[in-house]
Amino acid sequence: MVEQTMQQVQLRRLGNSDLMLSPLGLGCWQFSKGSGMIGKFWPVLSDDVIRDIVRTSLAGGINWFDTAEIYGGGKSEEVLAEALLALGDEAKDAYVATKWWPMMRTAGSITRTIDERLRRLKGWPIALHQVHQPFSFSSAAAEMKEMAGLVKQGKIRHIGVSNFSAKRMREADRALREHGLRLASNQVKYSLLDRRVERNGIMETAKELGVAIIAYSPLEQGILSGKFHADPALVAGIGGMRKLSGDFKPAALERTRPLIARLQELAGKYDASPSQVALNWLIHANGETVFAIPGASKPHHAKENVRAMTFAISRDEQRELSELADRCGAR
Numbered sequence: 576m577v578e579q580t581m582q583q584v585q586l587r588r589l590g591n592s593d594l595m596l597s598p599l600g601l602g603c604w605q606f607s608k609g610s611g612m613i614g615k616f617w618p619v620l621s622d623d624v625i626r627d628i629v630r631t632s633l634a635g636g637i638n639w640f641d642t643a644e645i646y647g648g649g650k651s652e653e654v655l656a657e658a659l660l661a662l663g664d665e666a667k668d669a670y671v672a673t674k675w676w677p678m679m680r681t682a683g684s685i686t687r688t689i690d691e692r693l694r695r696l697k698g699w700p701i702a703l704h705q706v707h708q709p710f711s712f713s714s715a716a717a718e719m720k721e722m723a724g725l726v727k728q729g730k731i732r733h734i735g736v737s738n739f740s741a742k743r744m745r746e747a748d749r750a751l752r753e754h755g756l757r758l759a760s761n762q763v764k765y766s767l768l769d770r771r772v773e774r775n776g777i778m779e780t781a782k783e784l785g786v787a788i789i790a791y792s793p794l795e796q797g798i799l800s801g802k803f804h805a806d807p808a809l810v811a812g813i814g815g816m817r818k819l820s821g822d823f824k825p826a827a828l829e830r831t832r833p834l835i836a837r838l839q840e841l842a843g844k845y846d847a848s849p850s851q852v853a854l855n856w857l858i859h860a861n862g863e864t865v866f867a868i869p870g871a872s873k874p875h876h877a878k879e880n881v882r883a884m885t886f887a888i889s890r891d892e893q894r895e896l897s898e899l900a901d902r903c904g905a906r
């Protein structure tokens with residue numbers, strides 16, 4: 576079947592690691608099954624839908640998946656592993672990145688919880704283990720010492736962080752060098768409508784250190800698809816905490832409408848969709864530094880999003896979109 580054939584995609588090295596990854600990975604927060612506070616953010620997806628999303632992603636050339644302990648308290652890791660295992664050979668080369676949740680914990684818990692991560696992942700190797708947030712009771716150096724120990728024991732392959740400032744990212748990389756290792760990545764919020772990493776030193780520091788940026792919420796949780804602009808009534812259908820984002824308010828949708836209109840025009844030029852153009856901007860506007868991990872609630876999202884890896888908008892178009900996003904009130 577044509578759809579099952581793996582799309583050939585140009586892989587790129589994840590920062591200071593030896594991992595060759597597709598520019599897009601699949602964000603798996605959506606696989607939380609409604610468990611836990613953070614897991615309730617998204618509707619519950621059935622196992623069949625999850626498997627379909629994973630299969631569609633792999634077929635489209637995605638070769639890695641981003642999950643976390645906090646996504647349903649291990650549920651997302653578990654159902655992702657089940658989907659990968661069920662896909663057999665189709666998934667055999669897939670990489671999994673997960674994350675340790677630091678709240679009310681010290682660095683020692685990174686080591687204490689690793690076997691639980693591997694259990695949830697049903698033994699699927701952890702290619703990248705990330706510190707999810709910068710707010711544990713320990714220093715970055717203490718966290719990196721634990722992570723380095725896990726690399727030496729062969730329990731994880733590479734180390735990343737998430738939501739780290741430029742300063743803390745530098746501390747983490749410095750600490751890892753003392754253990755003969757390097758920091759691979761910093762996962763941060765980054766999209767056309769949220770460009771703070773370009774101004775707060777994170778992007779600059781990442782480029783200087785050779786650390787990859789993994790952009791989360793790359794579609795601003797669906798806003799950049801343009802569907803809420805086309806049909807604002809859809810906003811009423813989204814639930815819980817997601818709805819609290821100011822971006823869904825009528826005035827905000829009006830403010831960002833010119834950006835969506837331009838994404839739509841470019842989509843026409845590249846036989847693409849606004850989501851694909853927005854993701855394309857992310858993975859090309861900073862050389863090969865930035866990877867993006869759009870989440871999918873439906874298989875057709877995954878099918879659409881992976882196509883962002885099959886073309887490249889021009890440098891002028893990248894610049895134009897950046898400037899237009901600024902004029903539309905990008906953060």
Ligand SMILES: NC(=O)c1ccc[n+]([C@@H]2O[C@H](COP(=O)([O-])OP(=O)(O)OC[C@H]3O[C@@H](n4cnc5c(N)ncnc54)[C@H](OP(=O)(O)O)[C@@H]3O)[C@@H](O)[C@H]2O)c1
Pocket residue numbers: 601602603604605641642707737738762763790791792793794795796797798800802850868869870871872873875876877879880
């Ligand atoms: N490290 C961190 O602190 C952190 C924080 C947040 C997220 N993340 C990671 O980043 C991943 C992605 O971030 P995110 O889920 O917040 O935001 P996102 O990827 O910008 O948005 C995903 C949502 O947008 C909608 N969507 C996706 N593709 C679409 C398309 N082609 N057309 C129309 N709608 C589409 C879907 O929601 P609907 O169908 O409901 O509209 C989907 O669930 C997460 O899964 C997670 O792995 C990490």
